[in-house]
Amino acid sequence: MAPVLRVLVVDDSAVVRQGVLLLLEHVPDMVVEVASDPLIAQQKMKSQRPDVVLLDLEMPRMDGLTFLRQLMREEAPVPVVVCTGLAGPGSETAVRLLQEGAVEIISKPMLGVGDFLRESRARFVESLRNAARSRPRLVRRTSVAVLERPSSPSLLTVTTDKVVAVGASTGGTEALRQLLVSMPPDCLGLVIVQHMPELFTAAFARRLQQVCRIEVKEAAQGDRVMRGRALIAPGNRHLRVRRSGGHYEVDVLDGARVSGHKPSVDVLFHSVARAAGPNAVGVLLTGMGDDGADGLLAMKRAGAATLAQDEASCVVFGMPRAAIERGAVGEVLPLGEMGDALRRRARSP
Structure with missing residues (x-):
């Protein structure tokens, strides 16, 4: 029997939380927990550590990027898939999230989220499975200077x-x-x-x-x-x-x-x-x-x-x-x- 994959959904949208629950309820080896913001997620993670986190960016009390950075500073970081409408393909935000440690970015629409979730079931399942198999590296914050390139061509x-x-x-x-x-x-x-x-x-x-x-x-x-x-x-x-x-x-x-x-x-x-x-x-x-x-x-x-x-x-x-x-x-x-x-x-x- 395949091991159970524990997914924690961190999103302030009740539509998204309910949508992901419905989306994954028939996946036999996935168990889904939800949290409406990162502070609630932190409390849940103390009692049951997830195998992968599905994370929104724009949330009350703590934004998703700050939470991602905190997760990536842990000695054994939890893999994170970011699902947001704020990081479209090619955006600086999306690239920054990948560099901060996110395994994958899923761009969700601002409208019609329910339909989007239903249509994207296969992609969500594949993304969560792939992320759970990954091993995110501990990210230690360092200051990175913007370097001057040689003036000589x-x-x-x-x-x-x-x-x-x-x-x-x-x-x-x-x-x-x-x-x-x-x-x-x-x-x-x-x-x-x-x-x-x-x-x-x-x-x-x-x-x-x-x-x-x-x-x-x-x-x-x-x-x-x-x-x-x-x-x-x-x-x-x-x-x-x-x-x-x-x-x-x-x-x-x-x-x-x-x-x-x-x-x-x-x-x-x-x-x-x-x-x-x-x-x-x-x-x-x-x-x-x-x-x-x-x-x-x-x-x-x-x-x-x-x-x-x-x-x-x-x-x-x-x-x-x-x-x-x-x-x-x-x-x-x-x-x-x-x-x-x-x-x-x-x-x-």
Whole structure:
């Protein structure tokens, strides 16, 4: 018999609380508790800790963002799915919530919430199950300065014959922030796939640009891969790397989902294996599923160095585990050591 999944719904709307209760009452392995604000939720959590929290943002006495931050400071944070009308796709609020530790954002309408809940039953069940399997990381508040980038354009205009390809999914927004913040201005050019909906990636790239010493941007057709730059695949578009003379460029493509995703890490990694071969590094970070495992194996067979994040530092160890099991990974590292590993490879011939 499957273990019972305990869901705590924290929302000041009686319509939403009742709607979720009705939505999940026939899911055999889910038990739902409700709270009309975070203070009531805190009291309930003292007697029965949930496996996942479904959280609204705008509530009396304490807002949802403050409650999320409190949850993420606990030694064993409870996974949180945010369901709100205040964080639409691509909004700064949505990206901020992901960086603060939310596993997923579900955007609910301001009107017709009851119909929305009924129509979205499958998505809610899948989101709650996925979140419960994740392992949110403890978030310690640190002050992050907005960094000045070098005034000299030289580091950002030198093409490179090496490329770093990175794939991430659940938990990847924070993992990528930590990785990219550690990169020096002359780091190897990076191409990145983070599983994100359309419109989210541009806002995500802008937030990273504010805190990194390198240029971070949402990839556009024909962008060059160069030192000091990270290109992030747009949501709902595949990203491919190709060789163009003495440098690399990217193609941003439509098409079917690959490995269940668009953008797909497998699409990126296979293209880098073809274009760069041994002049590449593949990095697979936290995420659910197996996207990227086949592509990383192709990179390894082409002579590339291949790295995967270790289980202890992952929010979800799905994608790295799949790649390790297929023999695609040359080195397994904690997230905190990834930056040093890439810097060493930048200096090697």
